[in-house]
Amino acid sequence: MPIKFKTKNKRRKKVHGxxxxxxxxxxxxxxxGRLKKKRKKVTV
Incomplete structure (x- = not known):
């Protein structure tokens, strides 16, 4: 994948699936789609 996600809050991302x-x-x-909207922070 070309997009690199910050793994700083890996535990939180795991919690939210x-x-x-x-x-x-x-x-x-x-x-x-959210990244295309030029969001600086991508939350799930």
Whole structure:
């Protein structure tokens, strides 16, 4: 993946199912859509 996510708050992302959502194509599309909106912080 070309996008590098900050792994500083890995535990929090795990709690919110970040990695689980990244595993699915739909979840990745959601995150990519949020990044396209020029959001500085991408939260799941």
């Amino acid at each position: 970040f990695l689980k959502r990244m595993a699915t194509g739909g979840g990745r599309r959601v995150i990519n």
